[in-house]
Amino acid sequence: MDKAIFFDNAATTRTDPEVLESMKEWQGDNFGSPATLYAFGSQAKQAIEQARQQLADLIGADQKDIFFTSGATESNNWAIKGVAEALAEKGRHIITDQAEHHSILMPCRYLEKKGWEITYLPVDAYGLVNPSDVEQAIREDTVLVSIVHANHEIGTIQPIEEIASITREKGVYLHVNAAQSVGHIPVDVTALSCDLLSLSGHKFYGPKGVGALYIRRGVRIDPLLHGGGQEKKRRAGTHNVPGIVGLGKAAVMARKNLDAEIERLSALRDHIIEQLEKNMDDIRLNGHRTHRLPNNVNISIEGIEGESIMLSLSYPTAENARPVFISTGSACVSGTLEPSHILLALGLPAELAHGSVRFSLSRHDTREDADYALKALFEVADRLRSMSPVYKRGAKQCATGKSGEGCDCEAAS
Amino acid sequence: MDKAIFFDNAATTRTDPEVLESMKEWQGDNFGSPATLYAFGSQAKQAIEQARQQLADLIGADQKDIFFTSGATESNNWAIKGVAEALAEKGRHIITDQAEHHSILMPCRYLEKKGWEITYLPVDAYGLVNPSDVEQAIREDTVLVSIVHANHEIGTIQPIEEIASITREKGVYLHVNAAQSVGHIPVDVTALSCDLLSLSGHKFYGPKGVGALYIRRGVRIDPLLHGGGQEKKRRAGTHNVPGIVGLGKAAVMARKNLDAEIERLSALRDHIIEQLEKNMDDIRLNGHRTHRLPNNVNISIEGIEGESIMLSLSYPTAENARPVFISTGSACVSGTLEPSHILLALGLPAELAHGSVRFSLSRHDTREDADYALKALFEVADRLRSMSPVYKRGAKQCATGKSGEGCDCEAAS
Numbered sequence: 064m065d066k067a068i069f070f071d072n073a074a075t076t077r078t079d080p081e082v083l084e085s086m087k088e089w090q091g092d093n094f095g096s097p098a099t100l101y102a103f104g105s106q107a108k109q110a111i112e113q114a115r116q117q118l119a120d121l122i123g124a125d126q127k128d129i130f131f132t133s134g135a136t137e138s139n140n141w142a143i144k145g146v147a148e149a150l151a152e153k154g155r156h157i158i159t160d161q162a163e164h165h166s167i168l169m170p171c172r173y174l175e176k177k178g179w180e181i182t183y184l185p186v187d188a189y190g191l192v193n194p195s196d197v198e199q200a201i202r203e204d205t206v207l208v209s210i211v212h213a214n215h216e217i218g219t220i221q222p223i224e225e226i227a228s229i230t231r232e233k234g235v236y237l238h239v240n241a242a243q244s245v246g247h248i249p250v251d252v253t254a255l256s257c258d259l260l261s262l263s264g265h266k267f268y269g270p271k272g273v274g275a276l277y278i279r280r281g282v283r284i285d286p287l288l289h290g291g292g293q294e295k296k297r298r299a300g301t302h303n304v305p306g307i308v309g310l311g312k313a314a315v316m317a318r319k320n321l322d323a324e325i326e327r328l329s330a331l332r333d334h335i336i337e338q339l340e341k342n343m344d345d346i347r348l349n350g351h352r353t354h355r356l357p358n359n360v361n362i363s364i365e366g367i368e369g370e371s372i373m374l375s376l377s378y379p380t381a382e383n384a385r386p387v388f389i390s391t392g393s394a395c396v397s398g399t400l401e402p403s404h405i406l407l408a409l410g411l412p413a414e415l416a417h418g419s420v421r422f423s424l425s426r427h428d429t430r431e432d433a434d435y436a437l438k439a440l441f442e443v444a445d446r447l448r449s450m451s452p453v454y455k456r457g458a459k460q461c462a463t464g465k466s467g468e469g470c471d472c473e474a475a476s
Numbered sequence: 477m478d479k480a481i482f483f484d485n486a487a488t489t490r491t492d493p494e495v496l497e498s499m500k501e502w503q504g505d506n507f508g509s510p511a512t513l514y515a516f517g518s519q520a521k522q523a524i525e526q527a528r529q530q531l532a533d534l535i536g537a538d539q540k541d542i543f544f545t546s547g548a549t550e551s552n553n554w555a556i557k558g559v560a561e562a563l564a565e566k567g568r569h570i571i572t573d574q575a576e577h578h579s580i581l582m583p584c585r586y587l588e589k590k591g592w593e594i595t596y597l598p599v600d601a602y603g604l605v606n607p608s609d610v611e612q613a614i615r616e617d618t619v620l621v622s623i624v625h626a627n628h629e630i631g632t633i634q635p636i637e638e639i640a641s642i643t644r645e646k647g648v649y650l651h652v653n654a655a656q657s658v659g660h661i662p663v664d665v666t667a668l669s670c671d672l673l674s675l676s677g678h679k680f681y682g683p684k685g686v687g688a689l690y691i692r693r694g695v696r697i698d699p700l701l702h703g704g705g706q707e708k709k710r711r712a713g714t715h716n717v718p719g720i721v722g723l724g725k726a727a728v729m730a731r732k733n734l735d736a737e738i739e740r741l742s743a744l745r746d747h748i749i750e751q752l753e754k755n756m757d758d759i760r761l762n763g764h765r766t767h768r769l770p771n772n773v774n775i776s777i778e779g780i781e782g783e784s785i786m787l788s789l790s791y792p793t794a795e796n797a798r799p800v801f802i803s804t805g806s807a808c809v810s811g812t813l814e815p816s817h818i819l820l821a822l823g824l825p826a827e828l829a830h831g832s833v834r835f836s837l838s839r840h841d842t843r844e845d846a847d848y849a850l851k852a853l854f855e856v857a858d859r860l861r862s863m864s865p866v867y868k869r870g871a872k873q874c875a876t877g878k879s880g881e882g883c884d885c886e887a888a889s
Contacts, residue, residue, distance in 0.1 A: 090491055290578045299582065376514075
């Protein structure tokens with residue numbers, strides 16, 4: 064991994080060494096369970112309560128409203144199914160959108176089978192939900208609106224405040240999946256005015272296997288994991304103390320560096336987009352140009368498959384070349400070759416959706432890394448396009464480098 | 477923790493240093509997500525598949541039938557609610573027993589509210605379920621029987637094979653919560669003949685926050701966590717790679733040492749029971765004397781509160797004394813002062829249930845530790861009994877040490 068360039072940080076990030084250091088005590092000598100009453104358990108209890116406060120501070124929440132889970136997938140399932148069950152007598156209608164993560168869409172589809180009705184709102188060409196669509200979709204029997212904060216694939220940041228002002232007025236809960244935004248951009252549950260918010264440790268340099276659900280006081284939600292009295296009887300199971308402590312530490316680190324990192328990464332992102340647009344023809348930036356995560360670049364490259372690009376970059380043939388790890392479509396569904404449902408929701412034709420690649424940057428990445436990766440991408444894309452049966456081969460091979468239908472190579476020479 | 481004696485290993489165990497060592501690579505340089513297609517993710521995928529095989533080897537399963545979760549609470553919730561939902565059209569009746577862990581009872585109570593019917597079988601004075609009770613309780617609409625393998629509080633091992641021969645004949649699924657038995661006694665899903673089996677890493681020297689559910693091929697069960705395609709689309713969420721690798725390593729270590737540890741710990745357990753019965757009056761061994769986990773001792777001490785004993789042992793007043801950590805009732809519900817539902821299910825009066833303490837031993841504990849803890853317990857119990865308003869004070873303070881109603885102290889002197 065020393066020389067590799069890891070640009071797949073929306074899938075997972077490297078756990079920060081300081082985070083790992085913070086976990087050591089609780090993986091070693093101090094291994095007690097916080098559920099016990101003796102001193103040894105009390106220390107673990109204090110440690111998780113400190114982590115709860117640290118996480119609450121990062122998202123502007125009351126620490127009493129933070130509930131630790133095993134990750135964002137559990138948090139999303141809990142939010143959706145927990146509210147659906149708790150309010151089933153009020154109504155069985157939920158609103159979400161077509162460009163959500165599978166850990167939102169799949170629980171919704173599951174509820175559909177069980178008799179709930181789900182409205183999947185469209186998104187515009189940038190992936191944005193229109194707040195007035197939310198307003199129009201809300202019915203008497205609507206119990207929950209679930210909209211992502213920032214899209215994991217295209218980085219588009221949704222107008223959550225506007226949506227929240229509608230749900231609040233209508234008396235409908237708003238759940239926000241903030242797995243991609245927490246630790247990367249400001250996330251403040253008071254400013255967002257949401258009722259529930261999901262997050263995951265490993266998406267912002269914390270450990271895998273731990274996350275949280277923010278539940279505003281008074282929100283009615285059934286548990287997903289029933290059992291012991293942990294987490295005020297709302298989420299059972301022995302606390303993953305090292306994981307929770309690591310999540311707290313990751314929150315502290317993210318909060319400290321947030322503004323500087325946003326500035327640095329936004330500049331790096333914009334540099335990458337600029338270089339892509341300057342050096343490549345027939346590409347399309349997916350997602351919104353400004354309402355966008357600082358660490359996300361997603362482009363469709365006409366005429367070639369994202370899978371081929373990804374694999375070529377990750378297994379470079381030249382000696383001493385640095386592998387570059389990027390993703391195509393959603394990392395969660397890689398392994399299938401279906402086009403990304405998110406890109407299709409933007410209105411992209413399937414060919415372009417297939418040709419999408421995502422760079423997702425981290426706090427470890429430099430401009431040098433980015434330039435190396437760009438150069439590698441240009442080479443790979445040229446090579447793949449030259450072999451492509453669908454891409455306009457002649458135009459690409461001509462020395463002018465001009466794209467489009469009318470290659471004027473011969474005319475100019 | 478250096479000098480403390482930790483006899484609360486049924487609550488949680490110390491993660492083995494070799495387990496922690498095995499996790500390091502995946503917490504550090506090799507942090508990729510197995511869901512990705514490039515080489516970096518493939519290594520993580522290989523690591524979790526190796527862990528899956530290691531765990532399968534420990535419990536005699538086909539590795540394809542192992543599904544990783546965040547722990548036994550999730551596994552138990554998944555088994556019960558997942559089967560209930562998948563088979564709702566066949567019937568809505570589930571059988572369990574009164575002495576189960578809360579992570580079994582609470583999902584059952586939740587289902588009751590949703591229209592399912594639950595039969596809670598009684599247990600005998602040793603905590604044993606009578607297989608013929610299971611047979612009689614099975615109805616046309618029964619879809620699941622869930623019986624623990626070994627009780628977390630009293631260590632009683634249930635006759636799972638006998639119960640399984642009944643459920644199998646009747647065509648009803650059998651789920652076994654094996655959180656306390658896996659890694660401590662032989663657990664073989666073929667021999668047990670169960671359909672589902674839950675386990676947890678941190679109960680046998682693995683990490684917290686990771687567990688598994690064994691699902692025999694063909695068993696119909698809905699997911700609990702919907703989302704990405706992980707775990708053959710049955711359990712979504714980014715894999716906790718370090719945790720899963722650690723669980724695999726814990727399985728390898730447990731398998732290697734199982735027979736020797738059973739012999740060693742059974743002897744230590746019996747030594748403790750013998751010393752307790754020899755040196756203390758008016759105590760009662762809870763649980764079965766032979767169908768019992770090798771690492772479990774549970775006694776009720778007449779006239780005093782388990783909580784007082786536990787706290788006194790954990791905060792010794794003498795200089796240089798070693799703190800001894802034990803539990804009273806279930807560690808999961810400590811913090812409340814309600815008597816343990818398990819001890820009540822055995823038929824113990826509330827006073828005796830309140831006076832129960834559990835020693836749960838680990839691979840680290842020696843006879844010297846046990847003797848130290850016993851001596852500390854005798855002193856604490858004597859002191860507490862001498863102050864007890866309910867214990868027969870006169871008898872206890874007399875020099876003969878004889879117990880019972882007729883103190884013959886004066887007569888003898």
